[in-house]
Amino acid sequence: MSAAYRLEFRGVTKTFATKKGRGEPLVAVRDVSVALSDGEVVSIIGPSGCGKSTLLNMGAGLDRPTAGQVFVDGDLVTKPNSHVAFMLQKDLLLPWRNILENVELGQEIQGASKSDRVKRGTELLARYHLGDFAQHYPHQLSGGMRQRAALARTMAMNPDVVLLDEPFSALDAQTKLVLQKDLAQVLWEEKKTALFITHDISEAVSLSDRVLVMSRRPGTIIREMIIEIPDRPDPFKRRRHPRMGEYVTELLGLLGIVDGTLEDERKADA
Amino acid sequence: MxxxxxxxxxxxxxxxxxxxxxxxxxxxxxxxxxxxxxxxxxxxxxxxxxxxxxxPPYILPPISAVFKEFFRLLHVENLFLHTGLTLIEVIIGFVLGSLLGMVVGYALGLSPMLEFVLSPYILALQITPKVAFAPLFIMWLGYTVYPKILVAILIVFFPVLINVLSSVRTIDPAMINLARSFSASRAQIFWKIEFPASMPNLFAGLRIGSTLAVIGIVVGELVGGNKGLGYLLVLGEGQGNTAMVFVTIILLTVIGILAYLAVILAERRVLHYMPERQIGPV
CATH class of the missing domain: 1.10.287 (Helix Hairpins)
Structure with a gap:
């Protein structure tokens, strides 16, 4: 049944008690159903505060839905598990660990031996063009390199599902393009299933098989768009595709409408 | 000076x-x-x-007189013994006070309930001038080294506690979530994330504590006892021997500097991963 999907949100609603428990509880996301097949990359775009990050936390098992269920490989998600890994806008590299040790963190927590960790970490760093920086500390690296290291740390767990929460939004435009390409390649080659949250519409279109648009809070999926452009592992090529502009224009229109009523909601954040 | x-x-x-x-x-x-x-x-x-x-020299003796007094005290008053005793008391008081501050700081940081329950009392005790406890401790423990060490423990305890507590409290929750997403246990989150993340704050507390430890010991020795540099201060005062008071003040300063430098050296080792300027000047 549900095992056909790698990651599935089934009728998920999340409410938060407001401050001091008075007043209406805050509905962050309402009745969201999303299902990702094996190897699929799906992006979610929407106004800020629409509960995208809440959705992601529930996918990672860090948070439980108020109603509905989340499944990974058909198993109900009740706590963090090794099938799912996530990556955030902040690289969250631990400043007291060098890059290799940072990449090892997940395996170390799960009790892998030192030699296995070093082997896997060294492999990944070489792959993400960080081979020469294994012994460097995070503050010695640029923002793009740090985010690459964070990607390596995420992949070190060999997760089936990768959750990405605006991982490139703090980077400069050129670095962002390069990292998008690296990510697209890795996801493709390793056949990872990924749920990608972003503000950047062209990023969403160029990296994904599908783009979902969320409404303002309470967030719910208001539109699904299947991106029928080939070459998913090569976002540069995709950006040049004639249909690219079509998708972007349509999504901009959708978000523009949503954006008009956004301002009053901006204070509260998911 | x-x-x-x-x-x-x-x-x-x-x-x-x-x-x-x-x-x-x-x-x-x-x-x-x-x-x-x-x-x-x-x-x-x-x-x-x-x-x-x-x-007049009984108000402000020239530095040469202070030097002379230093050598006189070496023979007459067994200055090494007094200095060594004070130094050892400072070290013991500092180490025990820091350990206690760390243990309580991490415990309160990890348990919001405990912090809520205990914070008013900790605040009250923090406002109390710790040196005021010195006579009490001497009444309890007599003219031994223990009341002096106890004052130092008490006075070192708070800056370490406060710094550790604030670091655990202000840690980025996303960092904790990162560890949780790897299915880390509570103990792993503490040892791999919270504890190392608190090191810069801990050392800020230890720096303050290292100088306060000397104050705690000296006050303890001033109040009662017949050993240590604090005792020599009282003795010098009683004899109207200003040079002796100066010798003692200088030796106490040296002990303070040594304690502070020891913390700085440890800090440089532990925080080696930080950019030099963030560790800051001595």
Whole structure:
């Protein structure tokens, strides 16, 4: 049944008690159903505060839905598990660990031996063009390199599902393009299933098989768009595709409408 | 006072690889010479100004008299014994006070319930001048080393506690979530994330604690006892021996500097991963 999907949100609603428990509880996301097949990359775009990050936390098992269920490989998600890994806008590299040790963190927590960790970490760093920086500390690296290291740390767990929460939004435009390409390649080659949250519409279109648009809070999926452009592992090529502009224009229109009523909601954040 | 010159040097010389090179590098800097010049000037003023201004030696003895008194005390009063005892008390008080501050700080940081329950009492105790406990401890424990160490423990405890607590409290929740997403246990989150993340704050607390430890010990010794530099202060005062008081003050300052430097050296080792400027000057 549900095992056909790698990651599935089934009728998920999340409410938060407001401050001091008075007043209406805050509905962050309402009745969201999303299902990702094996190897699929799906992006979610929407106004800020629409509960995208809440959705992601529930996918990672860090948070439980108020109603509905989340499944990974058909198993109900009740706590963090090794099938799912996530990556955030902040690289969250631990400043007291060098890059290799940072990449090892997940395996170390799960009790892998030192030699296995070093082997896997060294492999990944070489792959993400960080081979020469294994012994460097995070503050010695640029923002793009740090985010690459964070990607390596995420992949070190060999997760089936990768959750990405605006991982490139703090980077400069050129670095962002390069990292998008690296990510697209890795996801493709390793056949990872990924749920990608972003503000950047062209990023969403160029990296994904599908783009979902969320409404303002309470967030719910208001539109699904299947991106029928080939070459998913090569976002540069995709950006040049004639249909690219079509998708972007349509999504901009959708978000523009949503954006008009956004301002009053901006204070509260998911 | 003399410490102003000593103070500048370690931070300036910290960049070089070997000690000899560091010293050579330091001596090549003009600021170092100006700083040393300032020390010489200060000592000269101390030596020559009091006689010129007709300040009697029992008010302000010249530095040469203080030196003479130092050597006299070495023979007559067994100065090494007093200094050594005070130093050992400072070390023990500092170490125990820091450990206690760490344990309680992490415990409160990890348990919001405990913090809520205990914070008013901790605040009250923090406002209490800790040195006021010295007579009480002496009444309880007699003229031994224990009341002195107890005052030092109490006075070192708070800055360490507060710094550790605030670091655990202000840690980025996303960092905790990162560890949780790897299915880390509570103990793993503490040892792999919270504890190492608290190191910069812990050392800020230890720096403060290292100088406060000396204050705690001296007050304890002032209040009661017949050993230690605090006792020599009282003795010098009673004899109207101003030079002896100065000798003691200088030795106490040296102990304070040693304690502070020990913390700085440990900090440099532990926080080696941080950019140099963030560790800050000595």
């Amino acid at each position: 003399t410490s102003s010159a000593d103070h500048g040097q370690p931070s300036r010389s910290s960049a070089g690889p070997s000690l000899g090179e560091k010293i050579a590098l330091a001596l090549s800097r003009r600021e170092v010479w100006i700083s040393l010049g300032f020390l010489v000037l200060f000592l000269a003023i101390w030596e020559w100004l009091p006689p010129l201004a007709k300040i």
